[in-house]
Amino acid sequence: MTAPALEVRGLSVPFGDAPGLRDIGFTLDPGERLVLLGASGAGKTTLLRAIAGLAPLAAGRLTVGGQDVTARPAESRDAVYLHQTPLLFPHLSIFENVAFPLRIRGYQDSEIRASVAELLESVRLDGLAGRRPHTLSGGQKHRAALARAMAARPAVLLLDEPLAALDPSLRDEVRATLLSLQAHYRPALVIVTHDLEDAAVLGDRIGILLGGTLAQLDQPDRLFQRPASLAVARFLGLPNLVAGSVAAGQFQSALGLIPVEAESPSGPATAAFGTDALRPEPCGSLQGIVRSVQYGPRGATLRVDVAGIELEVVTGAGAIPHPGDELSLGLERDRVTILPGIGDV
Amino acid sequence: MTRSSRRGLLAALAVALPVLVGVGYSVLASVGLTGPGAAGGGSARLVAVLGEPVVWAGLAWSLWVAAASTALAAAGAVAVAALFRRGAGIDRMARLFAVLPLPIPHLAAAVAGLLLLGQSGLLARLLASLGLLADPGGMPALVYDRAGLGLILTLAWKEFAFLALVAFSVVATRGERLEEVARTLGAKPAAVFRRVTWPLLWRGILPAVVAAFVFVASTYEATAVLAPSDPLALPLLTLERYTDADLSRRGDAFALALLGMTVSLLAVAAHEWARSHWDRFEP
Numbered sequence: 001m002t003a004p005a006l007e008v009r010g011l012s013v014p015f016g017d018a019p020g021l022r023d024i025g026f027t028l029d030p031g032e033r034l035v036l037l038g039a040s041g042a043g044k045t046t047l048l049r050a051i052a053g054l055a056p057l058a059a060g061r062l063t064v065g066g067q068d069v070t071a072r073p074a075e076s077r078d079a080v081y082l083h084q085t086p087l088l089f090p091h092l093s094i095f096e097n098v099a100f101p102l103r104i105r106g107y108q109d110s111e112i113r114a115s116v117a118e119l120l121e122s123v124r125l126d127g128l129a130g131r132r133p134h135t136l137s138g139g140q141k142h143r144a145a146l147a148r149a150m151a152a153r154p155a156v157l158l159l160d161e162p163l164a165a166l167d168p169s170l171r172d173e174v175r176a177t178l179l180s181l182q183a184h185y186r187p188a189l190v191i192v193t194h195d196l197e198d199a200a201v202l203g204d205r206i207g208i209l210l211g212g213t214l215a216q217l218d219q220p221d222r223l224f225q226r227p228a229s230l231a232v233a234r235f236l237g238l239p240n241l242v243a244g245s246v247a248a249g250q251f252q253s254a255l256g257l258i259p260v261e262a263e264s265p266s267g268p269a270t271a272a273f274g275t276d277a278l279r280p281e282p283c284g285s286l287q288g289i290v291r292s293v294q295y296g297p298r299g300a301t302l303r304v305d306v307a308g309i310e311l312e313v314v315t316g317a318g319a320i321p322h323p324g325d326e327l328s329l330g331l332e333r334d335r336v337t338i339l340p341g342i343g344d345v
Numbered sequence: 346m347t348r349s350s351r352r353g354l355l356a357a358l359a360v361a362l363p364v365l366v367g368v369g370y371s372v373l374a375s376v377g378l379t380g381p382g383a384a385g386g387g388s389a390r391l392v393a394v395l396g397e398p399v400v401w402a403g404l405a406w407s408l409w410v411a412a413a414s415t416a417l418a419a420a421g422a423v424a425v426a427a428l429f430r431r432g433a434g435i436d437r438m439a440r441l442f443a444v445l446p447l448p449i450p451h452l453a454a455a456v457a458g459l460l461l462l463g464q465s466g467l468l469a470r471l472l473a474s475l476g477l478l479a480d481p482g483g484m485p486a487l488v489y490d491r492a493g494l495g496l497i498l499t500l501a502w503k504e505f506a507f508l509a510l511v512a513f514s515v516v517a518t519r520g521e522r523l524e525e526v527a528r529t530l531g532a533k534p535a536a537v538f539r540r541v542t543w544p545l546l547w548r549g550i551l552p553a554v555v556a557a558f559v560f561v562a563s564t565y566e567a568t569a570v571l572a573p574s575d576p577l578a579l580p581l582l583t584l585e586r587y588t589d590a591d592l593s594r595r596g597d598a599f600a601l602a603l604l605g606m607t608v609s610l611l612a613v614a615a616h617e618w619a620r621s622h623w624d625r626f627e628p
């Protein structure tokens with residue numbers, strides 16, 4: 001059985017005077033991609049730095065490739081950390097930047113030349129080997145930094161907001177390069193981002209850091225459809241949060257009754273669902289009045305008043321209603337998550 | 346030419362004007378075309394001055410002092426910047442102490458050097474009281490000595506503060522994050538220093554090192570207080586000729602000033618050459 005690429009157990013990291021990160025735990029298989037999402041200041045970068053050995057731990061255990069690296073310095077962890085801006089060594093050529101991990105490991109020149117040539121070709125920088133970092137564009141610098149990271153053949157690659165500072169066309173370019181390199185060299189990736197779309201595209205699993213803890217770790221489809229808590233639903237920006245209560249195995253609200261699992265506790269609760277759970281249909285169970293229409297590339301986003309509750313609906317097909325029109329909506333109840341606590345729209 | 350480039354050119358000319366006027370005057374005075382004692386144009390005086398052994402001895406001695414004190418200061422600055430880098434505690438205090446000499450005037454530093462290092466100075470008395478010297482007079486000559494040790498130490502102490510300030514800035518602004526990158530790529534501390542910290546540091550402080558060298562090579566106050574009279578350092582020789590009762594020798598001072606300026610220009614040219622050939626100096 002292959003050892004996990006990264007195992008984090010009970011990790012706590014101080015955060016100045018604040019409590020910081022507490023009891024973080026997850027396991028990552030070789031070649032797996034984990035995306036960490038969280039609000040600014042949630043400790044995403046701190047977690048990456050702690051895994052890399054650049055921030056002190058208060059408690060916990062880290063293993064990389066089955067080896068306990070908790071007490072090891074950064075250089076002995078087999079985990080490469082990439083800053084948000086690609087930090088290439090300004091005094092070295094692009095070739096020497098990529099060769100850096102190989103030189104410090106004592107490889108022969110011929111091996112270094114071959115390996116660097118392959119890496120530069122894979123990131124389409126083979127014609128720029130002799131250039132200095134300051135002469136490269138933003139996207140080229142990112143690709144060079146990725147090639148250098150891969151040259152170290154790390155078990156784990158830790159990427160801190162790798163796409164945040166890039167314009168849309170460069171984001172696609174760097175994202176494609178990252179995925180292609182990862183498919184070839186197979187490191188496990190831990191990627192920090194605040195962009196839900198990047199998270200959905202890049203992550204095999206997504207972790208949500210809230211209040212210093214890992215609030216949920218799940219596959220993207222489950223995460224967006226079944227947020228584990230109201231806080232996660234709010235963080236993910238689920239547009240429809242409807243307050244109600246659970247009693248006798250049913251959630252009751254202005255939307256009507258929705259059956260819940262038998263073990264669900266009674267009391268105040270919130271129905272959370274995305275725009276994909278609602279759709280206009282002639283004989284839908286919900287009747288509302290369109291309050292506003294906002295046009296976008298994927299159709300129109302409607303704000304619909306249903307029994308005093310404003311719901312968000314996306315429609316891309318058929319005639320788009322106007323503000324003031326009556327609208328009948330169907331609700332896919334199995335796409336609705338009932339969460340304890342109140343979080344009205 | 347655009348309006349902004351015209352403005353840039355005018356600003357550059359305004360900044361350069363005093364220097365150009367000074368150089369122009371020095372050239373004219375050194376060939377006897379202007380100034381007190383001017384005796385008509387000709388290179389005879391210039392050639393005569395440059396043929397004096399005392400001039401070359403003074404120049405060599407000034408270069409020795411400048412090179413030795415700048416090298417000592419630069420080595421100290423690099424060491425302190427590399428060793429004391431944490432944000433708080435002893436490191437912060439060490440950085441503060443390192444830059445303390447900055448506001449002290451060179452003349453005051455020179456007098457302090459004299460009081461401390463002279464054969465009847467504090468150091469000699471301390472060593473004698475500790476029984477390490479039979480009497481203070483047994484202290485090796487560190488001031489007015491031909492090797493210029495006292496002057497070198499004093500100037501190194503002063504320039505160390507300046508170079509340390511620059512080195513701290515280089516490490517703080519660029520070094521730390523690049524060192525982190527190197528570490529997670531697998532570089533051990535010695536490799537991080539050799540392949541990242543040192544190349545960044547020396548590139549970062551080299552302009553300041555050249556500036557310190559040029560300054561020290563032409564500095565007057567500390568040299569006047571601590572240097573020997575034989576050989577006479579170039580700045581002292583220049584002033585001696587300028588203040589000579591024989592006004593015809595004033596042109597010599599301008600010729601010597603031009604010599605000093607040539608040394609400075611050569612140092613700047615060497616720096617520019619080094620900048621364009623960084624790779625040759627990689628470890």
